[in-house]
Amino acid sequence: MKGKPVIPPVYMTATYKFDHxxxxxxxxxxxxxxxxxxxxxxxxxxxxxxxxxxxxxxxxxxxxxxxxxxxxxxxxxxxxxxxxxxxxxxxxxxxxxxxxxxxxxxxxxxxxxxxxxxxxxxxxxxxxxxxxxxxxxxxxxxxxxxxxxxxxxxxxxxxxxxxxxxxxxxxxxxxxxxxxxxxxxxxxxxxxxxxxxxxxxxxxxxxxxxxxxxxxxxxxxxxxxxxxxxxxxxxTLALRIEKHNENAMSIARFLERHPKITAVHYPGLASHPDHDIARARMSGFGGMLSFEVASDFDGTKAVMDRLKTIKLATSLGGVTSLANQPMTNTHAALSPEAREKAGVSESLVRLSVGIEAVQTIIDDLNQALDAI
Ligand SMILES: Cc1ncc(COP(=O)(O)O)c(C=O)c1O
Missing domain, CATH: 3.40.640.10 (Type I PLP-dependent aspartate aminotransferase-like (Major domain))
Structure with a gap:
């Protein structure tokens, strides 16, 4: 047959046969x-x-x-x-x-x-x-x-x-x-x-x-x-990462100025303790950031529950933005003292910034923060 697949097939086989x-x-x-x-x-x-x-x-x-x-x-x-x-x-x-x-x-x-x-x-x-x-x-x-x-x-x-x-x-x-x-x-x-x-x-x-x-x-x-x-x-990795980096930087800057946010953790910000190391060692600051809401656990939970574009989910690194409170999942097993040592407060939110139009993510955060 003329014509070969551009994309190699998926080899769904457990074993391989031999002529000899x-x-x-x-x-x-x-x-x-x-x-x-x-x-x-x-x-x-x-x-x-x-x-x-x-x-x-x-x-x-x-x-x-x-x-x-x-x-x-x-x-x-x-x-x-x-x-x-x-x-x-x-x-x-x-x-x-x-x-x-x-x-x-x-x-x-x-x-x-x-x-x-x-x-x-x-x-x-x-x-x-x-x-x-x-x-x-x-x-x-x-x-x-x-x-x-x-x-x-x-x-x-x-x-x-x-x-x-x-x-x-x-x-x-x-x-x-x-x-x-x-x-x-x-x-x-x-x-x-x-x-x-x-x-x-x-x-x-x-x-x-x-x-x-x-x-x-x-x-x-x-x-x-x-x-x-x-x-x-x-x-598409390089293209996606370019967009993740760009979106995360814009969102970090937006959150840093927001009156209901008390801290933003993003290595691309001059305020981050490792900004100089990140600048020297990394070619992009990445699509992950975290921030602290000016409220307690319940107030932060109320913000999470209002998110629409950003999905309330664990994991990270995909095209869709995901957010969660580390205290309720990734760091749930830690004692309050261990959590404090790890810098995980009750108002900390982790955001995996996706590749959506950045204004859509900003609008979603803005309306969600109206919960407090
Ligand atoms: C930094 C890091 N390493 C390793 C893992 C484990 O990967 P997996 O869930 O694919 O087993 C995770 C999962 O969240 C992670 O965030």
Missing amino acids: SDDLIDVVQNHSGYIYSRWDNPSVVEVEKALADLEGYDRAIGFGSGMAAITTAVMAHVKTGDRIVTTREIYGGTFELMDTILPGLGVDTTYVNCWKTDQILAEIDKGLTLLYLESPTNPLLRVVDVPTLAGAAHDKGAVVLLDATFASPINQHPVEWGVDAVIHSGTKYLGGHHDITTGFVCCNAPCADRIWQLRKVFGGVMDPMSAFLTHRGLQ
Whole structure:
């Protein structure tokens, strides 16, 4: 037949057939093709190659969620007796891994606030196996001085992992900072439409071989349809991020002037404590911001309940704007003291700014704030 599909098909297959036993043996022994989709699948390989190119690493390994990517990347680098240094502001699921699961395996984790660079350096100096970072952070958008910390960790022979989900591969370039492996929850900006759950680890050999092996054993592989949709998301990633960055900057400025808002947390604002680091390290300030409403918990909840264009939902990074009160979901499990330490007040709202016309989002916030 003449004419071939412009877009590669979705390879919805679990297994692969061979004309000769020798070919099957060659694939098993030399990795020269496909044998079983928990090992590899053409649709997954397609998106892995595209993301590896974008991040500047030899390989990307795709997972069924960001957490599958994180747990596999961490487990690939620690064993009993090892020590992890990380920041208090890491994603809740990652904290749960380090706080409740790794201690049972004899892996100890030290947590330091992400903005206390000197204190993190002091902990690194004591010796470590793994430095695990996340930047920018949730929900206060703190920007970590990754290159400084990565350099110190490497001097101690440690591996450096970075969860770069909030920035996407467009707004920062961790390969230039010497980060050994970059992690993304593809559920967020990479997919970009709130319709899939995926994750990635981007790195070079031998890290990539080890992570591939653990993915095969743990089984947290990405499914072909999600791989196809993430690959489609990547085609528009740069365009979307440009709009997310632009919209978030305008909304941050609007909120900063609003009489019913007491604080805005956005690294693009001069008032943000990490504005200078963000300017030096990032090529865009991102689509995430948070702000504090001049009211109590119930008043803030009333504002949330009036939102129309902006959807009241968890997650982030899609074309549709989403908002929530971190206190009621991402930080609900924390004690009041721990929440206070994390800077999560009862009037804090996290906003994932979408790519709608910016005035529509501003109008929605304006009318919602009439609730108080
Ligand atoms: C920064 C960050 N990392 C990792 C994850 C986990 O990703 P997933 O939900 O795809 O497992 C999330 C989810 O919200 C996140 O915000």
